[in-house]
Amino acid sequence: MILSDSNRLTVHHPTLDSLGNAMSPETPSLPQTLQLPAILAALQNGALAALARGPRHTYPLHSTQINITLDPATDIFPTTTTAALSSAARLAVQAALKAASTEGDTVLMEPVMHVTISTDENSLGSVVHDISSARGGQVVSLGGDDDSDSRSSPPLGNRALAIDPKRIYAPPDPFAGSAGEADVAADVNGQRQVTARVPLKEMVGYLKHLRALTGGRGTFVMSVDRFELMGA
Structure with missing residues (x-):
């Protein structure tokens, strides 16, 4: 069994x-x-x-x-x-x-986590370097918030009617800068997602370290992905 x-x-x-x-x-x-x-x-x-x-x-x-x-x-x-x-x-x-x-037929295994990290564009390089170098992880993919837009959409009959936000009038914000400055800020501070596999022992206390790397803007979720031989 x-x-x-x-x-x-x-x-x-x-x-x-x-x-x-x-x-x-x-x-x-x-x-x-x-x-x-x-x-x-x-x-x-x-x-x-x-x-x-x-x-x-x-x-x-x-x-x-x-x-x-x-x-x-x-x-x-x-x-x-x-x-x-x-x-x-x-x-x-x-x-x-x-x-x-005692015969040496057993080995120690450790859990490897599937980690998804959300961070801003400015901190992306620091987060990737920390995962791949300092923590011995493997970066699987890099993505942005708009990745889902590139996927094929279901037929119109199977989904709600799409609404174009650009065609909805909204009064201008008197405290905001010019439209060009807003576009630049959106491009610079756009959220990116880092998907990686990292040993569980390296993820202990990681939230505090991630907040320090990203100025308090980074978050992550993780789940068990597999078990691998424990490194020395």
Whole structure:
């Protein structure tokens, strides 16, 4: 069965069939108080608990194959409960993971975030340099607020009637400068978006640093993108 974080669990029960019945008269069957689906669920819960706290710094494990063998003759007793099976599975998986970690087959992974940063044109160069150089990130794309205008628009029947703001009269602002100055300011201070992949450890406290780079005008959002090998 497939677990979270690309982990996999396989439970072998060679003396039981898919319904939990003994495959041979010489082998014991499950007690009436325990059904095979309940046992499998208990073993899964125990394995998940062990995978959530790995042997290295109690970090959760990723892409791990767990094999559990269930033999009613040695593992199931008349007083056995699902809680006891879950606890036994957790302890067994923890011991196996600890033994495997000493063989050098495990590596540390770190989350890489998908980050979208909004900043003004003047601060764009500083933000890109900080992401790609100081923080070891990878810039995926650079865009502006008007990028969505270049996409194909749906047919008129499937969208609201478009309104051209230039055809709507608005009284002039007496406190604003000339039209030429306003256009220049809009071009200089236009918002740009930077999309990048950055290790999570480099994004801790990034908002304060971004505000310092952009004079308080920068913002960002991020989500988990992938896991990669942790750098030295």
